Amino acid sequence: xxxxxxxxxxxxxxxxxxxxxxxxxxxxxxxxxxxxxxxxxxxxxxxxxxxxxxxxxxxxxxxxxxxxxxxxxxxxxxxxxxxxxxxxxxxxxxxxxxxxxxxxxxxxxxxxxxxxxxxxxxxxxxxxxxxxxxxxxxxxxxxxxxxxxxxxxxxxxxxxxxxxxxxxxxxxxxxxxxxxxxxxxxxxxxxxxxxxxxxxxxxxxxxxxxxxxxxxxxxxxxxxxxxxxxxxxxxxxxxxxxxxxxxxxxxxxxxxxxxxxxxxxxxxxxxxxxxxxxxxxxxxxxxxxxxxxxxxxxxxxxxxxxxxxxxxxxxxxxxxxxxxxxxxxxxxxxxxxxxxxxxxxxxxxxxxxxxxxxxxxxxxxxxxxxxxxx
Amino acid sequence: xxxxxxxxxxxxxxxxxxxxxxxxxxxxxxxxxxxxxxxxxxxxxxxxxxxxxxxxxxxxxxxxxxxxxxxxxxxxxxxxxxxxxxxxxxxxxxxxxxxxxxxxxxxxxxxxxxx
Numbered sequence: 001x002x003x004x005x006x007x008x009x010x011x012x013x014x015x016x017x018x019x020x021x022x023x024x025x026x027x028x029x030x031x032x033x034x035x036x037x038x039x040x041x042x043x044x045x046x047x048x049x050x051x052x053x054x055x056x057x058x059x060x061x062x063x064x065x066x067x068x069x070x071x072x073x074x075x076x077x078x079x080x081x082x083x084x085x086x087x088x089x090x091x092x093x094x095x096x097x098x099x100x101x102x103x104x105x106x107x108x109x110x111x112x113x114x115x116x117x118x119x120x121x122x123x124x125x126x127x128x129x130x131x132x133x134x135x136x137x138x139x140x141x142x143x144x145x146x147x148x149x150x151x152x153x154x155x156x157x158x159x160x161x162x163x164x165x166x167x168x169x170x171x172x173x174x175x176x177x178x179x180x181x182x183x184x185x186x187x188x189x190x191x192x193x194x195x196x197x198x199x200x201x202x203x204x205x206x207x208x209x210x211x212x213x214x215x216x217x218x219x220x221x222x223x224x225x226x227x228x229x230x231x232x233x234x235x236x237x238x239x240x241x242x243x244x245x246x247x248x249x250x251x252x253x254x255x256x257x258x259x260x261x262x263x264x265x266x267x268x269x270x271x272x273x274x275x276x277x278x279x280x281x282x283x284x285x286x287x288x289x290x291x292x293x294x295x296x297x298x299x300x301x302x303x304x305x306x307x308x309x310x311x312x313x314x315x316x317x318x319x320x321x322x323x324x325x326x327x328x329x330x331x332x333x334x335x336x337x338x339x340x341x342x343x344x345x346x347x348x349x350x351x352x353x354x355x356x357x358x359x360x361x362x363x364x365x366x367x368x369x370x371x372x373x374x
Numbered sequence: 375x376x377x378x379x380x381x382x383x384x385x386x387x388x389x390x391x392x393x394x395x396x397x398x399x400x401x402x403x404x405x406x407x408x409x410x411x412x413x414x415x416x417x418x419x420x421x422x423x424x425x426x427x428x429x430x431x432x433x434x435x436x437x438x439x440x441x442x443x444x445x446x447x448x449x450x451x452x453x454x455x456x457x458x459x460x461x462x463x464x465x466x467x468x469x470x471x472x473x474x475x476x477x478x479x480x481x482x483x484x485x486x487x488x489x
Contacts, residue, residue, distance in 0.1 A: 008442055036377055043446070085473075089424070090456025094464055103460050106471055113473050114456045117425025119407060142378065146426040149409060157390060194378045197421060197429045220377070221442055249435045250421055256428055259410045337463045346463065348377075348451060 006044060007222050016226040017049055020233055024051045028236050029185045030229065031178070031321055033171060034192035035062030035349025036220045042354040044222045046229075054233060057185065057321035060174050060274065061192050063139040064091050064347035065319060068273040069309055071167045072097040072343075074302040075136050078165065079105045079112050081300070085128060087121035088136040090114045095343045098308045118150035125154070125162035134296045137164040141195045144168045144285055145259035148266035151287065151294045163296040166286055169272050171195050172203045173283035179211040183322055188236055190218040190228045193247040200255025204243040212241045219247040266291055275343065276316025315342035318351050325355040332361060377452055378423035379443060380436035381406065383416050397422060400440040402453045 007013040032038055038058045041047055047056045060066055076097045079086035086102070093103045093114070106112040111131075115121050118135050125133035137147040147164060154162045171192060178184055191204065196217045204215045214235035218228030228246045235242065245251055263285070272284025287295045297303075312330045317323035325331050325344070335341040337356060344350035355361070381397035386408065388394070393408040397420075404425065408414050411427040419436035420427035431439075443449050451459075461468035 008438065090459065093456060093460040103457075103464060103466070106457075107466075111471065111473065113471065116404060116453075117407075119405075119425055142423050142428070145410060145428075146407070146424045149407065149426065153390070153392065194421070194423065194428070197378070221439065249431060250429050252429070256410055258412070259428065262410075338465045 004049065009223060012223060013226060016223070016230050020054065020226070020230050021051050023230070023233050023237050024053045025237060027053045027055070028187055028233060029055045029057055030188045030190060030232055031057045031059045031186040032190040032218070032225070033059040033061040033175070034190075034195070034220070035059075035065065035347065035351065035354075036194075037061075037190060037192070037218065037225060038351050039349060039354045040220055040222055040225055042358045042360055046222060046225055050229065054229065056229075058318065058324075058351040059178070059189075059321060060277065060319040061140065061171065061195075062319075062344065062347050062349040062351070063143065063169065064095055065315065065343040065350050066169060066274040066277070067092075067095070067138050067167050067343065068275045069098065069307045070273070070305055071138075071165070072101075073305045073307050074297065075165055076100060076102065076105055077302050077305065078134050078296060078300050080108070080110045081132075083132050084300075085111045085113060085124055085131050085133045086136070087113050087115045087118075087124060087133060089138075091346075091348050092136055092138070094337075094340065094346045096340055096346075098306070118147050119153070122150050122154055122159065122162055125159050126157075129161060131161065132299070133162050134300075135162070135164050137166045137168060140169055140171055140192070141199045141263075142192075142197070144267065145198055145256070145262055148262045151266050151291050152262060154294060155291065163294050163299045164287065165296040166267075167272070168267065168285040169274065170269070170283055170285070171199075172207060173280050174274070175207055175215075177277070177280045177283070178320060179207075179213065181320065183320075186213070186321060188214040188232045189216070190225070190232060191215050193217055193219040193224070193250055196245075196247070196251040196255065198256050198259045200260075201243050201245060201251070201253050202255075208241050208243050214241050215243045217243070217245045217247050217251050219250065274319070276313070276319050278316075310341045313341035315344040315352065318344055325352040326361050328352075332356060377443075377448060378421045378428060379449070379452055380419050380431050380439050381422045382419050382436070383408075383414055385416055386414075395427070397427075399453065400444055400449060402449065404453075 121135035267285035268288040270286045344352040381399040384396040397406040
């Protein structure tokens with residue numbers, strides 16, 4: 001096995017792979033929801049170690065990738081204002097808007113700062129009372145609670161020069177959208193472990209039942225992924241479709257109730273547009289009415305934004321698992337990390353970035369490389 | 375950004391009415407909010423995402439994950455200088471920002487922190 005010695009416990013990896021090979025009798029298509037899982041899979045060649053019958057489809061779970069162009073353009077416009085300090089996580093810096101990115105805005109004089117935590121942005125607001133400090137609040141259920149707490153703190157401490165540009169998204173409606181798409185081939189999900197650390201598993205049984213799909217909560221390390229695949233294929237072969245937790249060291253069924261309570265206080269569920277996919281009902285959060293004064297979209301006039309999606313970018317199909325990155329005509333030619341057409345090529349969790357970084361250019365592995373018994 | 379990294383709680387204090395901790399991520403030390411795991415104690419480990427502890431983790435799992443993340447360069451990705459990384463990705467020059475900090479000095483890498 002080509003990459004197996006790089007696994008933390010090569011012997012266990014071999015045993016898990018042998019199990020999967022022994023179990024799989026029919027073709028199965030599994031979607032890993034999270035972009036972090038995609039990177040582990042590609043980096044370790046896990047997809048090439050699996051039986052040919054077991055296909056991994058990359059899901060939409062990269063928050064940077066699914067942030068719509070319109071929101072990126074709003075961020076860029078706000079960040080360029082002289083009265084604004086714009087704070088963001090580092091992986092948004094090179095996400096392309098219609099005609100520039102945050103990196104470019106900073107080089108043109110915009111006060112763009114990278115923070116490790118949203119609380120750092122709040123501290124920046126306290127230290128700069130004469131400036132408007134805006135934090136770019138993107139992300140799934142893992143990132144939303146920290147941002148919710150930050151807005152709660154801002155209100156509690158009476159900090160008025162702080163606001164959040166919100167583009168939070170939720171996983172369960174995305175699963176529903178994928179399963180109801182006519183072109184859907186997904187038969188099971190490896191659910192995103194850290195999303196479930198916060199939300200628990202309560203939202204999943206109804207989805208597993210309705211769409212008759214196994215949903216296995218899975219971590220991010222190579223062995224976590226293999227264990228998740230082993231349990232998923234086992235369910236599929238037995239004709240089961242239950243919710244199973246293969247990441248118990250970090251996920252409890254109830255999730256984190258304190259974080260859920262803060263989410264319910266600060267945010268309310270809303271329809272959200274996903275880049276390349278379109279609007280998914282009830283798939284995101286916005287600030288609730290009592291926190292509306294902290295909403296950057298209300299504070300700054302950014303309604304009249306004109307956006308232009310590059311026609312050549314097929315990231316929407318990649319995010320829905322309909323296209324592998326290297327099957328896109330622009331991949332590695334007009335679209336590279338240096339000249340990205342879409343966020344999937346520059347995000348640290350983007351599927352196109354993973355394929356580019358690990359040189360997956362569409363070549364088929366040799367039988368020797370792909371065989372689990374080599 | 376979605377990566378959540380295990381860390382060890384070094385000390386805990388109330389700040390502005392909020393429970394905060396100093397947490398060690400295999401050499402990089404950061405301030406972390408404990409409001410979502412309020413019963414976490416000094417010496418324990420937790421999964422931390424963007425400065426917030428989200429779940430308690432046992433020590434062995436935490437140590438294994440941290441060792442793996444360092445080997446894979448993920449700690450550098452999480453705690454390294456984002457401006458430098460973005461510049462390298464784009465084949466551009468990182469410029470000092472209005473905050474006055476030269477781009478290359480914004481972050482502290484795991485390796486630097488341990489020296």
